[in-house]
Amino acid sequence: MAHVIRQFYARGSIAEADTTLLRFTTLYSIGPRTAERAYNAGCRTLEDLTRQRSTVLSTHLGVVESLALLPDLVQKIPRAEVVQIADQIMHQLRAFLPQAFGTIAGSFRRGAPMSGDVDLVVTVDEDEVSPGDALARLVRELRASGRVTHTVSFARRTHAHSHTHGVVVAQLVYRATPTSVHRRVDIVFAARAQYGAALLGWTGSVLYERDLRRWARTRGYVFAATGVTRETDGALMSTPNEASV
Known part of the structure; x- marks a missing residue:
């Protein structure tokens, strides 16, 4: 999606295809790669995506229920x-x-x-x-x-x-x-x-989380939103607050 951001700053607008891809990523579990695959498969709307691809919503709630909820869930x-x-x-x-x-x-x-x-x-x-x-x-x-x-x-x-x-x-x-x-x-x-x-983990952007994981590895730890573990033996570290991370 980085090219979409660059395109916006360069042109002041986003191509229709990229607008569609960005819209797809508003659904649960739909990342940039899944969105691109869905677009290449012919999906052009969230309704197309819900009917043709397995999303978290459609898998757990069914296509009909998911489509009924979409108009609400896409609102900010x-x-x-x-x-x-x-x-x-x-x-x-x-x-x-x-x-x-x-x-x-x-x-x-x-x-x-x-x-x-x-x-x-x-x-x-x-x-x-x-x-x-x-x-x-x-x-x-x-x-x-x-x-x-x-x-x-x-x-x-x-x-x-x-x-x-x-x-x-x-x-x-x-x-x-x-x-x-x-x-x-x-x-x-x-x-x-x-x-x-x-x-x-649940606050940071994708880029922030990536940098945090890299930083942790330089110190011998593995960071995830589920906790910080020691790389050598997998022991869980106590992180009761953000400062302790």
Whole structure:
């Protein structure tokens, strides 16, 4: 996509094909290469892409449901609504985990006036809390309240077979009120010892993450949004905050 950015600055506009490619990347799991393959296969709209290719939405929700949600999900989210959604989620989480806290990450944290989705990274100051179990309960309660309308995916990434370590991600479709537009929301529940790495990983741009991984390797570590490990033996390092990374 670098050539698209260069083209914009050189010409002041973007060719139709590149505009289509950029639009494709607004969908879950669609990166530049997948977008280009879809375009070469004849896809020209998000509807084409959803019908002809396996996207995260179409795989988990089905083509018909995905197409019904697309008009909402492609709309950008203003900062005030991002905060509203995050506040609602944290209120629901603190109802059963009072010590929980979280930070809005993604493009919102980088200062963007509008966001494509809401990325909320949460944790709790209790060592015995299972991130997977806690997030599963949170999603159930948000569904019961009517705010979560669809669960797109729920991925558990534990470390060393410990239920109290790991980073668990729920990709959801969310409505702040019954009449609100559907929004994409990713809730990232990290164990306290991995919160700093998760927050950095979900805040940074692709380029920032790449540079951070390179920097970590020069010091003998492997950085990922799921935690920092020692390269020699895979031991998980404690990164409870960003400064510790």
